[in-house]
Amino acid sequence: DSGVTQTPKHLITAxxxxxxxxxxxxxxxxxxxxxxxxxxxxxxxxIQYYNGEERAKGNILERFSAQQFPDLHSELxxxxxxxxxxxxxxxxxxxxxxxxFGEGSRLTVL
Amino acid sequence: GExxxxxxxxxxxxxxxxxxxxxxxxxxxxxxxxxxxxELGKRPxxxxxxxxxxxxxxxxxxxxxxxxxxxxxxxxITETQPxxxxxxxxxxxxxxxxxLIFGTGTRLQVFP
Numbered sequence: 001d002s003g004v005t006q007t008p009k010h011l012i013t014a015x016x017x018x019x020x021x022x023x024x025x026x027x028x029x030x031x032x033x034x035x036x037x038x039x040x041x042x043x044x045x046x047i048q049y050y051n052g053e054e055r056a057k058g059n060i061l062e063r064f065s066a067q068q069f070p071d072l073h074s075e076l077x078x079x080x081x082x083x084x085x086x087x088x089x090x091x092x093x094x095x096x097x098x099x100x101f102g103e104g105s106r107l108t109v110l
Numbered sequence: 111g112e113x114x115x116x117x118x119x120x121x122x123x124x125x126x127x128x129x130x131x132x133x134x135x136x137x138x139x140x141x142x143x144x145x146x147x148x149e150l151g152k153r154p155x156x157x158x159x160x161x162x163x164x165x166x167x168x169x170x171x172x173x174x175x176x177x178x179x180x181x182x183x184x185x186x187i188t189e190t191q192p193x194x195x196x197x198x199x200x201x202x203x204x205x206x207x208x209x210l211i212f213g214t215g216t217r218l219q220v221f222p
Contacts, residue, residue, distance in 0.1 A: 002153065002155075031208060033209075033210075035212075041214075041215075042199065042212050042213065042214040042215045043154065043199060043212040043215075044212075045209065045210070045211060045212070048209055055209070056204075056209040090153065090154070094208055096208055097142065097159075097208070098144065098156050098159065099144070099146075099154075099156070099210060101153040101154050101155070102153060103152075103153050104153060
């Protein structure tokens with residue numbers, strides 16, 4: 001158990017819909033990262049938050065947004081979903097150095 | 111832009127043989143290079159990491175080497191076992207930050 005909690009574990013929805021993925025970081029970690037992993041693909045960096053502020057942005061689509069709340073949990077919002085958004089979305093947290101990954105949220109868009 | 115290249119994409123070895131996975135990075139300011147192992151359907155987990163002030167690090171059967179001049183680092187697994195079968199990802203920090211860019215992964219299969 002990494003200490004990073006992601007919900008939901010699985011999500012099936014239709015094209016055009018909007019979903020929210022939630023992440024609770026390890027106790028004490030201020031940094032939260034979101035990564036997208038499509039089938040048999042690598043880990044694509046989406047965005048990083050540090051103590052509530054956006055720290056770095058990767059290849060995140062405009063249809064996607066994220067935020068980190070005062071209690072340090074984070075949410076990734078995916079809207080106007082397309083078939084190609086089907087993927088495993090990982091959240092990771094860090095206190096500086098090693099990233100600890102959650103179990104991921106598997107999104108299927110039909 | 112920031113980039114990490116990883117080779118090979120797949121690697122098959124016989125149990126007991128060694129496996130080597132190589133990565134190159136583009137950002138000369140990178141100073142942290144972790145390796146993650148991802149078993150099928152599971153989350154990536156750190157197996158070893160190295161910082162730029164060290165050229166080599168070893169932990170039992172796994173070792174990592176870093177060549178800062180060439181911007182190249184490698185993972186070495188000796189005496190491979192079937193349970194080493196997984197996808198391995200290298201990563202490099204960007205601009206001396208804690209943001210990590212991952213390589214595309216290497217699927218390692220160890221045959222008994």
